[in-house]
Amino acid sequence: MVSVFISRGERIAHYRSVTLNIKAQTIITGVCIISTEKEDRSAPSFTQNLSPQFVNEGERLTLTCQLEGKPEPDVEWYWNGVLVKPDDMVKVRYSAGTCTLVIAETILDDEGDYTCKATNLEGVATTKTSVQIKPKPAPVKTEAVESSRGESGAQQAPRFKTHPQGQIVQDGDKVVLKCDVTGSPRPDVVWLHNGKEIPNSEDFAYENDNGTYRLLIAEIFPEDTGLYTCEASNAAGDATSSCTVKVIVPDEPDMEGPVFVKFPQSTSIEEGAQAKFNCSFEGDSPVQVKWSKDGQDLEESDRIKLSQDGNSFILEIPSALSTDAGIYSVKATSDKGSSSWMFTLSVGMAI
Structure with a gap:
């Protein structure tokens, strides 16, 4: 007869073997302890640290860093040592090893030191950077300016005049997603892939040409297949547009x-x-x-x-x-x- 007892917390399996000799009326017992503890645990480690940021008052601030660790770490953000709590203006994300903090519209009080802290059962890691906010210049009001603006000076939420369009492309192609967005003040735009914000880089470059926004993908790969979303926001509201991009590999059946x-x-x-x-x-x-x-x-x-x-x-x-x-x-x-x-x-x- 074999009975098994497993302690989940310690991940230890106990096997008890009982041998009965009826004639001799002897009982031989033994206990074998086997550890099932996994060896692939690791403390949090930042593979890409936060970098200093300098933005103008009212602009969007995005802080990004890369993290690894097993089990998956819990992530917290701090501003000047105070825990950051997400709200309508402040968003935090952690997905597939990418930690992101976004402030949709910065104010002067957002200046300071920002820390991303990652914790799991194996340890703790942090990365820290500074953010500087440049004040807006004092507005110059004249009767000529006010009269020339008229009602056009009213705030308007973003609106997509044209949308990024879905595409079927081949592995290795250069891909451009383009849309036209109106709004006052001029909207800030970010692009996302499967709900994860895409950092502006050489491989995924942002362009804005007087209200025409583009995402330039230098070379697309099969893993880039998915849902692409353009998010436009300003003080009056926000708007989104999404489309599918499918990457096929020549000579491979779908x-x-x-x-x-x-x-x-x-x-x-x-x-x-x-x-x-x-x-x-x-x-x-x-x-x-x-x-x-x-x-x-x-x-x-x-x-x-x-x-x-x-x-x-x-x-x-x-x-x-x-x-x-x-x-x-x-x-x-x-x-x-x-x-x-x-x-x-x-x-x-x-x-």
Whole structure:
């Protein structure tokens, strides 16, 4: 007979062996202790430290560092030794080893020393840097300036005139995602991949040309497949637009499901206008499609029309409302598996 007792906290397995000799009426027992403690634990360690930042008052501040450690560390941020608590203006993220602190609009009081602290069962690590905030110049008000601005000086939340568009590209291609965003004051824009902010770098470069924003991907790889989001924000509000980018490797079969020949594209329309999205798929194998908005499945109704012709599908909203704005998805399923595509609809209020 063998009985096993496991202590989770110490990760120790106890095996008790009992041998019975009925004739001799002797009992031989033994205990074997085997440690199952894993050897792949490691204390937190910053592979990329925080770097000093110098920003103008009112600008966006982003602090980023890279971290490793097992088990996954808990992360905290400190400003001048005081724990930073996230709110509407201050966001903190920790994903896939990247620690990020973002202040959407800096004020002079944000200047100081910032520390990122990582803790797990194996130890503690910190990285520290300084942030300097340059004050805004004193505004110059004249009657000429005020009259020339008129109502145009009113704050306006960001709005996407054109959206970044989804693409199917090949491994190693150069890729450009582009959109036009309006707003007053001029919006700050960041790009995200699968919900994780993309740092501005040589490989993923940000460009802004008088309201036309671009993300330049110097060389794309299969792991860059996913959902790309442009976030635009200013003092009056914020707006987002998302699209799918799929990277294929030549001469390698796509085993993930139906292959898109045509996919829906993000668009901006005015309230009351028609919104129409099309997609079609390669081959003759039957495909089933499910449309959704902001994670909720869409069903045909008086306002929403769904149609199919073979392996071509259409989602139509004959007269869109402002509440129809959001991130849409189409998920296709066949005997190969499933694949999906995401896109954005913006609906402006009719004036």
